[in-house]
Amino acid sequence: xxxxxxxxxxxxxxxxxxxHTELIRTPLDVAxxxxxGLVAGVANAIVGSGSLLTFPVxxxxxxxxxxxxxxxxxxxxxxxxxxVVGYRRELAGQRARIIGLLLPSAAGALxxxxxxxxxxxxxxxxxxxxxxLFALILVVAQPRLSAMLVRYRDHPLSFLALRVAVFLTAxxxxxxxxxxxxxxxxxxxxxxxxxxxxxxxxxNVVAAVVNAVAxxxxxxxxxxxxxxxxxxxxxxxxxxxxxxxxxxxxxxxLLRALIVVAGVAAVxxxxx
Numbered sequence: 001x002x003x004x005x006x007x008x009x010x011x012x013x014x015x016x017x018x019x020h021t022e023l024i025r026t027p028l029d030v031a032x033x034x035x036x037g038l039v040a041g042v043a044n045a046i047v048g049s050g051s052l053l054t055f056p057v058x059x060x061x062x063x064x065x066x067x068x069x070x071x072x073x074x075x076x077x078x079x080x081x082x083x084v085v086g087y088r089r090e091l092a093g094q095r096a097r098i099i100g101l102l103l104p105s106a107a108g109a110l111x112x113x114x115x116x117x118x119x120x121x122x123x124x125x126x127x128x129x130x131x132x133l134f135a136l137i138l139v140v141a142q143p144r145l146s147a148m149l150v151r152y153r154d155h156p157l158s159f160l161a162l163r164v165a166v167f168l169t170a171x172x173x174x175x176x177x178x179x180x181x182x183x184x185x186x187x188x189x190x191x192x193x194x195x196x197x198x199x200x201x202x203x204n205v206v207a208a209v210v211n212a213v214a215x216x217x218x219x220x221x222x223x224x225x226x227x228x229x230x231x232x233x234x235x236x237x238x239x240x241x242x243x244x245x246x247x248x249x250x251x252x253x254l255l256r257a258l259i260v261v262a263g264v265a266a267v268x269x270x271x272x
Contacts, residue, residue, distance in 0.1 A: 024227050029061045037232040040076060041239020045083030046247040048181015048203065050076060050239075052132065054232060055178055058225075066124060067225055069116070070218045073177055075229040077215045079236025080208035086244020090201035097192075098205055100159065104167035105206045109213035112174020117221055128176050129267045136179070136260050138186050145190060162191040166206055173210040174217075181207050200247070 024030055036057040040050025051072055058068035084091075091098070116124065138145075165187045173180035184203040185196075192199055218224060 024231075025062065030231060032057050033061065033228055033231045034235045037075065037079065037235030038239040038242075040232075041079035041082060041236035041241075042243035042246075043239075044076065044079055044181055044207065044236070045086055045204065045240045045243030047185055047200065048183075048207065049179040050079070050181070050236070051176075051178035054236075058228060061228070063225055063228070065128070066116075067223050069124070069176055070222045071225040071229045072232065073211055074215045074218055074224050075232025076177070076236045077208070077211040078233040079240040080204065080211045082237045082240025083204040083244060084201075084208050086241050087197075087201035087204055087247075090198045091205065094198065094202055097159075097202055101163065101166050101202075101206055102209060104163045105170045105209040106213050108167040108170025108172075109174035109210040110217070112171040112176075112210075113214045113217040114174075115171070116175050117217070124176075128178075129271055131172060131176055132178060132267050136264070138179075138183055140260065145186065158191045162188065165191065170206070170210045173207065174214040177207075177211060177214070180210065197247075 024033070033054075036054045040054045042050075043053065044050035054072050054076060055068055058072055059065065063071065166184070169180055169183050169187065172183070181203055184206055185200060188199045188203060189196065192202075
């Protein structure tokens with residue numbers, strides 16, 4: 001998470017992270033973080049929401065919610081770009097879309113990161129469970145919502161609406177990235193006329209831009225638990241390639257169920 005030095009309980013008066021922020025305490029923590037990063041990389045490449053897996057694992061490892069969020073964003077950005085590379089064939093012919101969504105993606109990420117840096121840590125504790133629950137509801141409702149709004153996909157204002165939607169989602173992604181990919185897929189599925197695989201490839205690009213911009217802000221201004229971030233970077237990069245390779249073979253229903261279970265676990269962990 002992206003928090004100011006004054007709001008991060010693990011920060012020292014000198015601005016350096018404390019030992020428990022930097023160190024992973026047991027081999028089990030290493031294994032859990034690597035496994036979560038791998039699965040998250042797969043999930044992000046296919047549909048998104050990988051942070052709903054990695055974030056609870058970082059919490060369980062003992063990191064504060066803000067440090068866990070910041071570290072997660074920095075670590076999984078490599079997996080995000082891995083997913084982009086893996087889906088590069090589906091990006092053919094989408095150059096205009098990508099260019100049109102770059103600015104709202106980057107601007108929204110900056111706003112979201114700035115909010116996390118500026119707002120007290122208590123706001124994060126209160127807001128994030130609500131955001132996760134919203135994302136989970138969207139995951140469950142996406143198929144029906146897409147069917148209801150399919151008639152509006154060819155409207156002249158649909159791409160403008162998509163830019164606005166991407167900007168707002170990027171704010172959420174910059175503040176807390178969990179399930180932003182799920183939200184993007186749902187919105188793009190409603191507002192674009194294209195196959196799910198091509199929409200997913202476009203989602204990967206937008207999510208990678210959001211994560212990269214937020215990660216740069218956090219590296220410069222927030223507390224990153226680098227051992228955990230490096231573990232996530234390695235495993236999520238591998239997961240991004242695996243997810244791209246097997247994405248078309250997975251059951252959307254099963255994946256949606258797994259996302260919901262992981263999200264509920266994250267909400268419970270935060271509330272406790």
